[in-house]
Amino acid sequence: AQSVTQLGSHVSVSEGALVLLRCNYSSSVPPYLFWYVQYPNQGLQLLLKYTSAATLVKGINGFEAEFKKSETSFHLTKPSAHMSDAAEYFCAVSDQPGSGNTGKLIFGQGTTLQVKP
Amino acid sequence: GAVVSQHPSWVICKSGTSVKIECRSLDFQATTMFWYRQFPKQSLMLMATSNEGSKATYEQGVEKDKFLINHASLTLSTLTVTSAHPEDSSFYICSVRDPSGGYFGPGTRLTVT
Numbered sequence: 001a002q003s004v005t006q007l008g009s010h011v012s013v014s015e016g017a018l019v020l021l022r023c024n025y026s027s028s029v030p031p032y033l034f035w036y037v038q039y040p041n042q043g044l045q046l047l048l049k050y051t052s053a054a055t056l057v058k059g060i061n062g063f064e065a066e067f068k069k070s071e072t073s074f075h076l077t078k079p080s081a082h083m084s085d086a087a088e089y090f091c092a093v094s095d096q097p098g099s100g101n102t103g104k105l106i107f108g109q110g111t112t113l114q115v116k117p
Numbered sequence: 118g119a120v121v122s123q124h125p126s127w128v129i130c131k132s133g134t135s136v137k138i139e140c141r142s143l144d145f146q147a148t149t150m151f152w153y154r155q156f157p158k159q160s161l162m163l164m165a166t167s168n169e170g171s172k173a174t175y176e177q178g179v180e181k182d183k184f185l186i187n188h189a190s191l192t193l194s195t196l197t198v199t200s201a202h203p204e205d206s207s208f209y210i211c212s213v214r215d216p217s218g219g220y221f222g223p224g225t226r227l228t229v230t
Contacts, residue, residue, distance in 0.1 A: 034218060043210055044161075044221040046118065051218075090160060094219070102149050102174075103214040107161045 006108035023091030123222035140211030
């Protein structure tokens, strides 16, 4: 079974400050890991993904995440927060699609990012 | 990545009626689609995996007779909420998985009065 834990349901930063959203995963097979962003009343937008290639993954809007197997972590960072980054962020894990696997995504609880001016 | 649409984007229905939500994969032939439910201020919970041409696989605790899923083609899956009740009010989101990741529809807001 796979699961994801996001530490901190609410994170508040000042505009221009570092953003760090934490995600730890549990998986019995090599995981695929994802970060999504959701704005109010909208679907999910893929920020970035780890699919067993480079451990440091760069995504859209200046976000990046590093896969650390020893720590079972996939934390999301951005050097300088912008007001438009305020949203809900979800970390998700899946197995590799194919070979009988569906590749279904299991989500963490979500972290609300607040950016203060 | 895959482009996914949903229809309707929002729907209000009376308690006891049924509602059908469509999920379309616009540029990817999806043998598998996923249906999620999201309550306010909560995360996405996987309801079921929709399989083209065969029965859906439901997650534990999801009533298959209440949430009917049909995946008749590689581009369309439908979710029918039967005999809806106010506690079924939620945001329903479908997803397609291609080799590069999971892509989500814009969601359908269901309100049962």
